[in-house]
Amino acid sequence: MAFELPALPYxxxxxxxxxxxxxxxxxxxxxxxxxxxxxxxxVADIPELAGAKLTDVIKYAKEKGNKGxxxxxxxxxxxxxxxxxxxxxxxxxxxxxxxxxxxxxGSHEALLEKxxxxxxxxxASGWGWLVLEDGKLKVTSFHDGxxxxxHGVTPLLTIDVWEHAYYIDYRNARPTFVDTVLQNxxxxxxxxxxxxxxxxxxxxxx
Ligand code: FE2
Numbered sequence: 001m002a003f004e005l006p007a008l009p010y011x012x013x014x015x016x017x018x019x020x021x022x023x024x025x026x027x028x029x030x031x032x033x034x035x036x037x038x039x040x041x042x043v044a045d046i047p048e049l050a051g052a053k054l055t056d057v058i059k060y061a062k063e064k065g066n067k068g069x070x071x072x073x074x075x076x077x078x079x080x081x082x083x084x085x086x087x088x089x090x091x092x093x094x095x096x097x098x099x100x101x102x103x104x105x106g107s108h109e110a111l112l113e114k115x116x117x118x119x120x121x122x123x124a125s126g127w128g129w130l131v132l133e134d135g136k137l138k139v140t141s142f143h144d145g146x147x148x149x150x151h152g153v154t155p156l157l158t159i160d161v162w163e164h165a166y167y168i169d170y171r172n173a174r175p176t177f178v179d180t181v182l183q184n185x186x187x188x189x190x191x192x193x194x195x196x197x198x199x200x201x202x203x204x205x206x
Contacts, residue, residue: 071145080203087187
């Protein structure tokens with residue numbers, strides 16, 4: 001079974017004006033799709049991966065040092081997860097997640113500032129992340145196609161800071177893109193579901 005490009009969980013016009021339909025057409029329809037196509041070609045040459053889940057392909061590629069397979073499989077997962085992290089409806093954290101944010105960062109605004117600083121400050125291509133590690137929330141970033149999936153920490157929220165994520169709408173203004181997404185588009189309901197692993201499975205396949 002080949003991996004497939006998952007459908008966006010909203011209409012491509014739904015995130016405007018913060019993220020345009022044109023950005024989603026290119027980012028989802030071209031970039032994400034290319035990772036799926038490339039991964040399928042690479043997996044087809046490795047019989048032991050027949051029928052493997054996407055997360056297993058990522059772990060296999062890392063273990064074997066297969067950079068091409070790692071980058072393409074991990075980028076499928078990161079993008080599938082990223083689309084789920086966004087919502088057309090402005091939300092705020094509630095319940096247990098809100099309590100954890102208050103405990104670990106002091107306030108929701110303090111968390112957003114930290115996520116923004118990490119994501120904007122990440123040199124070149126990569127992803128800003130909120131993860132769960134040893135029972136605590138942690139802000140971090142991973143370079144290029146790397147992912148928490150390959151590091152044994154629980155992914156909760158991500159923001160793509162590859163230039164292809166923002167150049168159509170924001171040109172070179174990564175800080176404005178990151179700030180706009182964090183203030184307006186985060187699906188905090190999905191983030192909360194990831195605390196017990198229920199949400200992230202939507203990004204897996206196989
Ligand atoms: Fe991307």
